[in-house]
Amino acid sequence: MTENPFFRPSTLDYELPPFAEIREEHYLPAYERGMAEQLAEIAAITADGNPPTFENTLVALERTGELLRRVDVVFRNQSSSDTTDVLDEVEAKVSPLLAVHHDAIHLDRALFARIEELYRTRDRLGLDPESLRLLERRYGAFERSGARLGEAEQARLRGLNADLAALGTTFQQNVNAANRASALVLDSAAELAGLSEDAIAGAAENARVLGHEGRYVLSLQNTSGQPALAQLTDRSVRERLLAASLGRGIEENGPIAIRMAGLRAERAELLGHPSHAAYVVADETAGTVEAVSALLARLVGPAVANARREAAELARVAAADGVEEIAAHDWAYYSEKVRQESFQVDAAVLRPYFELERVLRDGVFFAANLAYGLSFTERPDLTAHHPDARVFEVFEEDGTALGLFIGDFHARASKRGGAWMDSLVEQSELTGQRPVVLNNLNIPRAAPGEPVLMSWDEVRTLFHEFGHALHGLFSRVRYPLFSGTAVPRDFVEFPSQVNEMWMVRPEVLANYARHHGTGEVLSPELVERITAAEGFGQGFRTVEYLAATLLDWAWHTVPRGEEITDVEEFEARALAAAGIAVDAVPPRYRTAYFQHIFASGYSAAYYAYIWSEVLDADTVQWFEGNGRPVRESGEVFRRELLARGFSRDPLESFRAVVGRAPETGPLLARRGLL
Ligand SMILES: [Zn+2]
Numbered sequence: 001m002t003e004n005p006f007f008r009p010s011t012l013d014y015e016l017p018p019f020a021e022i023r024e025e026h027y028l029p030a031y032e033r034g035m036a037e038q039l040a041e042i043a044a045i046t047a048d049g050n051p052p053t054f055e056n057t058l059v060a061l062e063r064t065g066e067l068l069r070r071v072d073v074v075f076r077n078q079s080s081s082d083t084t085d086v087l088d089e090v091e092a093k094v095s096p097l098l099a100v101h102h103d104a105i106h107l108d109r110a111l112f113a114r115i116e117e118l119y120r121t122r123d124r125l126g127l128d129p130e131s132l133r134l135l136e137r138r139y140g141a142f143e144r145s146g147a148r149l150g151e152a153e154q155a156r157l158r159g160l161n162a163d164l165a166a167l168g169t170t171f172q173q174n175v176n177a178a179n180r181a182s183a184l185v186l187d188s189a190a191e192l193a194g195l196s197e198d199a200i201a202g203a204a205e206n207a208r209v210l211g212h213e214g215r216y217v218l219s220l221q222n223t224s225g226q227p228a229l230a231q232l233t234d235r236s237v238r239e240r241l242l243a244a245s246l247g248r249g250i251e252e253n254g255p256i257a258i259r260m261a262g263l264r265a266e267r268a269e270l271l272g273h274p275s276h277a278a279y280v281v282a283d284e285t286a287g288t289v290e291a292v293s294a295l296l297a298r299l300v301g302p303a304v305a306n307a308r309r310e311a312a313e314l315a316r317v318a319a320a321d322g323v324e325e326i327a328a329h330d331w332a333y334y335s336e337k338v339r340q341e342s343f344q345v346d347a348a349v350l351r352p353y354f355e356l357e358r359v360l361r362d363g364v365f366f367a368a369n370l371a372y373g374l375s376f377t378e379r380p381d382l383t384a385h386h387p388d389a390r391v392f393e394v395f396e397e398d399g400t401a402l403g404l405f406i407g408d409f410h411a412r413a414s415k416r417g418g419a420w421m422d423s424l425v426e427q428s429e430l431t432g433q434r435p436v437v438l439n440n441l442n443i444p445r446a447a448p449g450e451p452v453l454m455s456w457d458e459v460r461t462l463f464h465e466f467g468h469a470l471h472g473l474f475s476r477v478r479y480p481l482f483s484g485t486a487v488p489r490d491f492v493e494f495p496s497q498v499n500e501m502w503m504v505r506p507e508v509l510a511n512y513a514r515h516h517g518t519g520e521v522l523s524p525e526l527v528e529r530i531t532a533a534e535g536f537g538q539g540f541r542t543v544e545y546l547a548a549t550l551l552d553w554a555w556h557t558v559p560r561g562e563e564i565t566d567v568e569e570f571e572a573r574a575l576a577a578a579g580i581a582v583d584a585v586p587p588r589y590r591t592a593y594f595q596h597i598f599a600s601g602y603s604a605a606y607y608a609y610i611w612s613e614v615l616d617a618d619t620v621q622w623f624e625g626n627g628r629p630v631r632e633s634g635e636v637f638r639r640e641l642l643a644r645g646f647s648r649d650p651l652e653s654f655r656a657v658v659g660r661a662p663e664t665g666p667l668l669a670r671r672g673l674l
Helices: 024-047 054-062 066-081 085-106 109-120 129-144 151-181 197-209 235-247 250-270 276-281 289-319 328-343 347-353 356-372 456-473 489-504 506-512 524-536 538-557 567-577 608-625 630-642 650-658 665-670
Strands: 184-186 216-218 375-378 390-395 401-410 420-425 436-443
Touching (some): 054 109, 066 420, 109 129, 151 250, 184 235, 197 216, 250 538, 250 567, 276 289, 289 538, 289 608, 356 630, 436 456, 489 608, 506 524, 608 665, 630 650
8 A cells, every 4th residue: 555645745846746646545535634734734823822923823824734735736637627436426525625624714713813913913014015915815815704703603604615515516517417418419420411521420439439329429518509500501400409508407407506696695694795796706806796797787788789780690691591580509500601701711621720739839839939938848757647638848038947837638528628727736935836737628639640620719728728827837926825826716817818819919820820731821811801700700709708797697696585496587587687688699608507607716707707808908909019029028917917926916917017007998899899
């Protein structure tokens, strides 16, 4: 019996977790010991007979919980990117325990008393700005977590947190099961008419793997919209596919959503806020429900008008097929036709220009070199969490080693949908650790021996997630609490969205968008048409996004005690009330599979994407219009913003780059909402 590899710090380069040694049975004991160890470390802080000092309390607290952090980052990634029944069980066990653990720390009165005493005398402690901020943020976090409540209220709060954690895990596992159960199974290849040969072969292979040998299976992606809807010529198949998508999970997850919204409202009230949304945004850069509502309200009208204009355009093309009214399952299909007809852009023609390896090295890495001087060396000697995942060492322009980047690009049945970034090791000057960051995507595999070709959206996602990776890699803070992407949710999508700009930057595009067979460069003229065609879809994209955002908002501005009985009716009412109900444009996520808000950290925060996009569009304009060389602008963005993490007010970091407060003009222009 070998020792649990989590029990000691990794001895690998960059303290990369020792994936080769980690087994499923190591997680639970490591979690248990990790939580116990952290509580013991905290008990030692509160038992200190000396009066509290910044060093013996705040810094000591930052140093606690190392083992727990080691196991937690690895487990969260593993259970998302390559889960098993055993890991699902561990997650179901652990998530309520973690909620209890979080409360055990934040409701520890002796610990809070020490922090409070320091907080009261903070002006006299002679702290540097980052240390002062650590004290203020920690104090605020304890307050927000209920440290001031009485005994009975704290007991209720503990119960609410544990219940919510368990419900969130069940919700997620139900989504995974519903995605599998709702996949569309078709009998004949004829029903798949319109899809490429590769895609039809993929559906056959998918059927084989899922035990439907001889048939064809279209698996569901996370979002309401499904890629095949753009190509399937058989209208009834489109209708069935979209119905499967929109209807999944409602029976299992509808009641859970109702319950969670109720518990969240109760918790918000307990903590002194009128709604869960008010509680959440108080700690975001937006600050208030009103600020968020005002931005959303400003966008709804113009977005809906755009979508209606697009619908009229689609109807014109669809009339030729005898389609009288554009239904939701027609939208993507006829959008594709309009793109081909009006812009002469065919999605299928683009794919051969986007080969994964080339997009990664000659696009994403190339842009990081252009803007920040980085270079990348693959390290096949280092083992990641899955054979698909690749490890790269990242170097500064002067050759200094910066950190590790792990890319796990492919879809598999054991991976949840979507794309995301994780930090396996967080940079901190206090702990001396350097960053290890990871990107997960869901790009379908190619047939053996064939190159992996990507869609335009997948290319964008690769640049986006790498933007998060850079945020983690460039972190240069003292305290782990502020490291890299540990910024508010309505700020964290900003650097990643900014990184998307490189995708279409002419010198970058010309470097990576080459035909995998002929080496021919994607013509600038075609790129121009793609960009124009992108503009055409903005009405749809903005409305589907805003509809999901306003659903999230509706669920989380419900005052305590308001009874919701029927989820579908609630959705319909919420969308109508917000003026975003466009029949043929369903929300990007419906309640029953809206994992962001019921199973991960985005409850009352889905608005964060558009909020961040205000900063993003403004910054891209700055990059393009400031007259400095790219490399110099990159350096400013890195030094003043990416490197700072949460060690100072994020909006101050923004101002340090752009030279003023954010403005909405560039976003409105980009989305055609002026
Ligand atoms: Zn993101």
